[in-house]
Amino acid sequence: MLPDQVSVLVAGGGASGFMAAIAAAEAGVADVHLLEATAEPLQKVRISGGGRCNVTHACWDPRALVVHYPRGNRALRGPFSRFATGDAVAWFDDHGLQLVEEADGRLFPRSNSSESVVATLRQAAQRAGVRVHTALALQQAHPIPAGFRCTLRAAADSPTKQHQLLCKRLVLATGGHPSGRHLAAALGHSIVTPVPSLFSLTLAEPSLRELAGVAMDPVDLRLTICGADGRSELHRQRGAVLITHQGLSGPALLRLTAFAARDLKQAGYRGELVVNWAAGLPPEQLDQQLDQLRQQQARRQLGSWRPWSSLSRRLWLHLLQASGIDPQGRWADLRRGQQQALLQALSASRYAVIGRGPFGEEFVTAGGVELGEINLATMESRCCPGLQIVGELLDVDGITGGFNFQHCWTSGWLAAQALAAATTLPGASI
């Protein structure tokens, strides 16, 4: 049963709420209660990383780490200088969960199952004495001199629908759910309108779709988006891409859409994508390479001899055809004009973007509580003393690869330290 008065109320049983509640209780804060609106906390942790949970990323330097956050970026230097990737790895290790690094830097639990992350957090909460209340949502919170007067709403099948409660300190950790943004706005915060991030792109190129499943790495991407004011925005990325039935996806493309999330939304997900399939090769070098092939492989068929070995054969045939070149022709017969067309297709294929495709394995909201309104050393609101805001509810989001959870661990941990300091300082209020 939830009492009528508690010291600390954490609203939201996700990664950031659990970290805030556990770390606060472990740091000596008494009477910590965590509310979760649904019947099962940590649902996103459970489904994350395709059921494996990409807990964080092996990027140890806070200055390098912030670059992976399209929203947040430099402002996160301070928070990460106090609790970054290495601290998260050590924290989980101290709580019995070992993380293993994959070749691309992503860190997963050794068990390769998100269930072990959920179990670790739940056990840590229990051991620390955090009281977890499920199927109970924070509906309203009003600041009062002694803290907050809260209205909680129970799940539909509960006998008592509403519950009033006083808490001395309140932590909002409601993730991307609209209810948290409404609560934050009602408590005086500005909300940056949320838009989707980390999605693939739909391209108006039916013939490309026949290549679904082809992966290329590295590829250079240049996305031009024309805004409502007529200004063009250019976004670039380099890395691995995957051709899909709708267009393009893959890590570099998801990074591109994360950084371009707002511009794309404003432009109705329309723009022009220029793809350099030969990202490792400057165009002049590629041109020379084609010259050499004309001489050295003169008698071979164009379709059977690719300019470089990692160029997908299916894509090569597609690019030849898109350049109006017969793949059955011989290298010796490639005319100068055709070579120019081929060079263009290899290094600057142009595709019209006509929409937003499905999300990748991970998706987040770009937007939330304006960062300037939060003291990032304590996660306390500058508009509403005694209130702390953590996790995805803030206008912070990372690219795919474990960066979103890292921000949850960091912001939750920082909020906890500030709560602990408030209990031990002379004249402490809780």
Ligand SMILES: Cc1cc2nc3c(=O)[nH]c(=O)nc-3n(C[C@H](O)[C@H](O)[C@H](O)COP(=O)(O)OP(=O)(O)OC[C@H]3O[C@@H](n4cnc5c(N)ncnc54)[C@H](O)[C@@H]3O)c2cc1C
């Ligand atoms: C499919 C998928 C896969 C992902 N994979 C990864 C990954 O591998 N690595 C990574 O870094 N990131 C991943 N992410 C992103 C990551 O899951 C989020 O960034 C992270 O979960 C945000 O944590 P949070 O605690 O801020 O919010 P959430 O995890 O959303 O938790 C908020 C909780 O608050 C509850 N709640 C909402 N409103 C109220 C209320 N009024 N009262 C009480 N409770 C409330 C919600 O029910 C929810 O349980 C993934 C996201 C998705 C959707």
